[in-house]
Amino acid sequence: MKINAFGVEEWLNIHEREAKYDLAQSTVKSFSMNELNQLTNSKDLYSDLDKQKMNYGWIEGSPEFKEEVSKLYKNVAPENVLQTNGATGANLLAIYSLIEPGDHVISAYPSYQQLYDIPESLGAEVSYWELKEENGWYPDIDELRKLIKKNTKMICLNNANNPTGTIIDRDYLMKIVEIAKEIDAYILVDEVYLPFDSSVKYSPIIDLYEKGISINSLSKTYSIPGIRIGWTATNSELADIFRKYRDYTMICAGVFNDQIATIVLKNRDKILQRNSNLVKANLDIYKEWVKETPDVSCVFPAEVSTSFIKFEKIKDTKTFCEKLLQDTGVLLVPGEAFDEPGFARLGYCTDPETLKIGLKKLSDYLLKY
Template sequence: MKIAGFGVEEWLNKWEKSATYDISQSTISSMTMQEALALDGHQGAEFYDMLDKEKMNYGWIEGSPEFKAEVAKLYADVDPENILQTNGATGANHLALYALIEPGDHVISEYPSYQQLYDIPKSLGATVDFWHIHEDKQWYPDIEELKALIRPDTKMICLNNANNPTGTLLDEAFLKQVVALADQVGAYVLVDEVYLPLDHPEAFTSIVDLYDRGIATNSLSKTYSMPGIRIGWTASNHEVADIFRKYRDYTMICAGVFNDLMATYILKHRKQVLARNQQLVLNNLNIYRQWIASEPRASVVMPQAVSTSFPKLDVPDDIEDFCVRLLKETGVLLVPGNRFDMPGHVRLGYCADEATLKEGLKRLSVFLRQYD
């Protein structure tokens, strides 16, 4: 099996620990253990009471019943038995693609988006057509282009909603158009849903609540600020979940007792987590919006209160060379757009802590002045 290098991960693996001001990430500022444990109002007594009773064996292979029940609450009508715990959304995406895509299948993938969603199908021998997003259309793809791409034998349509790196959210009306086309040919629709719009979270619609052959993947890494426990999941209908079970046994076994308990605890306290993160995101989005308005060499299609954005920088240099020099000379880390096959742009994660964001943007502006 041959597969392309994972552009974003290779970049971050090389550079992120060198950064003083990391504004490249797509996680909402990660919680410390102290912050997480404080959610119960008793310095973690609730969590440790659960943990102290557990043996450190394999635990629940698919995720505990409590975990499955909490995840199911995120959807309108998903049976907890159809929730399968994975190693982050990365593991969830891999499971769905590994289980369903075979050599010769036809897959349509939103592009650019999270690289798994097109390069894994390619590596499995599928023919992958790109459904391009367009900056002049607020980073939306064109439904007419999907109509031209879809075939009677299309096996799957892969989306990233909200999109990484742009932060654009596909609304329910648009998703229903995608579903109608997929349904005509019996195609699955796989949607990586790790980014929840925190300005209006109640307006978000999961693909699994719109379409019987819809598959939602998600995790606690972005919206819930707990990437360190590496917990994600798939949500699907019963038939698809049963297919996944077989392949999951080959790729994961279990997430571990501690991680499952912490994930369940975070989900039980999701109202507090979302309140914390909504305040952070909306505050930082305002800071970012003001910076964009005052920075002549940057422009952006503003994201909808999710944690990632994709500004265009007006610089004459190769964008990756620019980002390397920026890091080495100022300590500021961005992800160059060529890692998404979109040179000229950068991924800017504005949901670091406020102090890091402000200083990172200040230093980026000073660095940009050399081109004036």
């Protein structure tokens, strides 16, 4: 099996520890254990952790975890939730379980690289459903119809899109569902970025389509990437298929991780309120910076934690981002990691002070670059 280097992860693996002002991450400001403990008022958190035996724990995730995840959807039973190693593990599991040589897969592009390179590595033919800046990074349903084939087995999406932050709303998703139904295709949607904009008509794909595969994790919207907990939410038939393949890829996520994940989900209202406030305030800072900074533009995200900034006069953004980091300590992800030179992923949902300093250093550097 041959597969391309994972552009985003390769870049971050090399550079993220060098950053003084990390504007590359697409996580809403991560919690420390102390912050999480204070916010959730989990008085027995540490004593409960002390009592945990270091066995394998629950293979598919604890009953409490599965029950809490099932509450995020309309009709997903707890037994149809499978815990994974982050959303990356969930995406891999779903694609590995369903895609074979000779299948046809359609993937939004740009998007998270797993969604097109893993199917191709398994011998599938992959067609790119291209998102274009001039269309607000929004997919064109007529283009999807042109890409559909009789052997199209899966349509892969990010919603919100990584890196652009664009949201496909419920009504538009239903148009995609109707097309998928015509050829009985699965729709896999990586849903790790929840929009905080209440005006957006958002829906998980599993709530709209029997053959939908909802992928999620606690890494982005819920600010706990360090515990590496994700999941698949599907119908019972797909859950049984995934179980078989899952046995070959992981046993369990770890007893500490599961316990923290369950606390987070039980307190999701508090966590989402904290994160909504931060995202909205930081987005205002970011919009004002773009307005005042020459030669940059952005199709702003729908209050999700990733964005794709355009540098109007810079084409080699990889070299620019390398020099920016070296000279200022500011870290971005160059657009080349998404095959989109001239852009960069800018994660604006860090703490406000880091954002303000990082943006100031970025604009000063642009003036003299």
